[in-house]
Amino acid sequence: MSQNLIDIDLNADVLAAIDNALAALETGLASLIALTPDQRHQLTKMGDKSEAFCRQAGHVFADNPSVLPRNFDLPGYQRDIATLDALRPRLVRLGKLHQRGVDTEMAVGSDLMTNALEGYAVLKVAGKGQGLDEARRALAARFARGSRNPAPATDPAPSEPVPA
DSSP: OOOOSOOOOOOHHHHHHHHHHHHHHHHHTTTOOOOOHHHHHHSOOOOHHHHHHHHHHHHHHHHOGGGSOTTOOHHHHHHHHHHHHHHHHHHHHHHHHHHHHHHHHHHHHHHHHHHHHHHHHHHHHHTTTTTOHHHHHHHHGGGOOOOSSOOOOOOOOOOOOOOO
């Protein structure tokens, strides 16, 4: 093989451990929500500067609860800040792991495609007359192209005018 970016063996024991860890994560993070694209679009977003504002507001609210409306849930607000602080570093770790998984999938796919193309090129030349014609044709289907210029649409026959 001319390309081998990654060579790992995900045996049954490793896969079972991964599946158990994922099940534990799914159980532990069962309270996470899923938003629709429309919901995401409509939400008020909190960027870095807004986060500083929200944290400072939390301190002001805690120091002056009497100025808040009666229906303002200060303990809930404080829980939201604590949730953000607890969740964020874990999401960063999950994000890095996800990206490594995506990169690994891409590398494995690249290894496969590069080496399949190399083997196919050899098969096209060296495989003639070796009983591999059917296999070569099956592989060639990947590269089959339809005609680039589709046949022009035929106009329906004009109908005769109806006498008035």
